[in-house]
Amino acid sequence: MHIILFGPPGVGKGTQAKILSERFHIPHISTGDMLREEIKHQTDLGIKAKVLMDAGNLVADDIMIGMIRSVLQSHECVNGIILDGFPRTVEQATALETMMQELHISLKRVLYIEVTEEHIMERLVKRLSVEHRADDTAETITKRITIYKQSTAPVKTYFESRGLLSSVNGEGSVEVVAQRMLEALK
Ligand code: ADP
Secondary structure: OEEEEEOOOOOOHHHHHHHHHHHHOOOEEEHHHHHHHHHHOOOHHHHHHHHHHHOOOOOOHHHHHHHHHHHHHOHHHOOOEEEEOOOOOHHHHHHHHHHHHHOOOOEEEEEEEEOOHHHHHHHHHHHHHHHOOOOOOHHHHHHHHHHHHHHHHHHHHHHHHOOOEEEEEOOOOHHHHHHHHHHHHO
């Protein structure tokens, strides 16, 4: 079962992805986490990605597409994945569609987590004080939301036009939101 979790930064994709991953016994693949691993190990990609991520910018499409290609082909992902953080541009979305066709994978659903903008700011500011992520500063939060609106929001329309998108209200407790996600997958 291949599922995409989609929505603006700070809506709780990571938290919900973990719950779905445990429920369906399929791996949670977060491109943000993968990039942070690269940074930790100071790989060439990590060094390049860090500059972009810290400034709130996106990493290049061809790099991200290559990363997801190997994930989809990996043994641990044969039964499905909960994809979190990809696709983030229409170019990534079309590349994913082609890759899935080539690999005979059918996408079950794109779950779009909906939260008001005030809530998003609140959550990101909170995360700033808890996780100390290098890209959670006041300026980069604003930058990431702007980039989301420009480059990532069109991905929602893309999946909507394919009849694959389900909107899930992301406000409420973690459990309540998780329940809504499960309902949307029925
Ligand atoms: P958030 O949960 O706040 O959206 P992520 O952990 O998903 O943050 O991503 C952190 C950063 O990693 C992004 O701001 C971006 O720079 C980079 N990144 C992650 N996924 C992608 C992607 N699919 N395309 C381009 N950049 C990405």
